[in-house]
Amino acid sequence: MLTDPGYKFCPKCGASFSLRRLKDFEPERLVCPDCKFVMYLNPKVASGAVVEHKGGIVLLRREIDPRAGFWVHPGGFVDRGETLEQAAIRETREEVGLDIEILGLLGAFSFQDSEVVVVTYAARALGGEPTVGDESLEVRTFDPAGIPWDQLAFPSTRLALNAYLSRLNPRPASLDRLDALEDARAVALAAKDVRAGSVVYPQLIEVLRRARRYREALDAAEEGLALTHDPLIARLADEVAHEMAQADQDRC
Ligand SMILES: [Zn+2]
Numbered sequence: 001m002l003t004d005p006g007y008k009f010c011p012k013c014g015a016s017f018s019l020r021r022l023k024d025f026e027p028e029r030l031v032c033p034d035c036k037f038v039m040y041l042n043p044k045v046a047s048g049a050v051v052e053h054k055g056g057i058v059l060l061r062r063e064i065d066p067r068a069g070f071w072v073h074p075g076g077f078v079d080r081g082e083t084l085e086q087a088a089i090r091e092t093r094e095e096v097g098l099d100i101e102i103l104g105l106l107g108a109f110s111f112q113d114s115e116v117v118v119v120t121y122a123a124r125a126l127g128g129e130p131t132v133g134d135e136s137l138e139v140r141t142f143d144p145a146g147i148p149w150d151q152l153a154f155p156s157t158r159l160a161l162n163a164y165l166s167r168l169n170p171r172p173a174s175l176d177r178l179d180a181l182e183d184a185r186a187v188a189l190a191a192k193d194v195r196a197g198s199v200v201y202p203q204l205i206e207v208l209r210r211a212r213r214y215r216e217a218l219d220a221a222e223e224g225l226a227l228t229h230d231p232l233i234a235r236l237a238d239e240v241a242h243e244m245a246q247a248d249q250d251r252c
Pocket residue numbers: 010011012013014015032033034035036037
């Protein structure tokens with residue numbers, strides 16, 4: 001939970017606050033004994049945008065705390081009288097120098113240990129080049145595959161980027177096929193059904209290797225071999241192991 005924000009005096013009349021529970025099941029409130037003003041500690045609202053620019057995603061490295069030096073999408077606190085969308089557009093202009101068009105809502109992210117609710121939109125740049133603006137050390141356009149996941153500023157940054165990427169790549173049909181094969185594999189394995197296994201495992205290995213999920217393909221091959229002793233699966237296992245080694249080499 002959040003710690004005490006340290007407010008001591010009523011902002012309306014200057015008297016000292018006292019802590020009172022006004023309703024059962026609600027937290028204690030800061031109440032002014034003189035003018036009866038209640039200071040409700042509601043969340044602050046921030047609005048931001050995951051911006052597409054030339055096929056990449058625009059992120060900035062924060063210059064100030066919290067989380068100085070870490071990457072985040074443009075965004076900031078919403079002013080009263082401003083809509084969430086206007087705030088996202090304004091902050092993006094201030095922080096990375098881009099005019100954007102809002103495409104849709106990615107999500108609203110809230111956490112028990114944070115006083116900020118972050119609302120994030122998917123957007124695209126209308127033109128121009130990203131420039132380093134207010135409160136940023138660096139601005140860069142990242143290829144989706146190159147997002148610095150271990151150097152993101154906030155949990156909401158990760159959630160927003162994940163939401164953006166799943167919007168870009170809705171679940172492919174091949175994953176449904178994979179699920180079906182995994183189910184068939186579980187049934188064959190549980191029943192120790194060698195014939196069903198001989199049908200399911202080669203297909204499963206093929207789907208996994210096409211997705212370059214070699215480690216899982218190899219595990220499936222080894223499991224299939226133990227069940228069926230099928231020479232086709234043995235051959236597939238060899239091929240997958242070879243591809244795995246090749247992929248490792250390419251990475252070095
Ligand atoms: Zn007061």
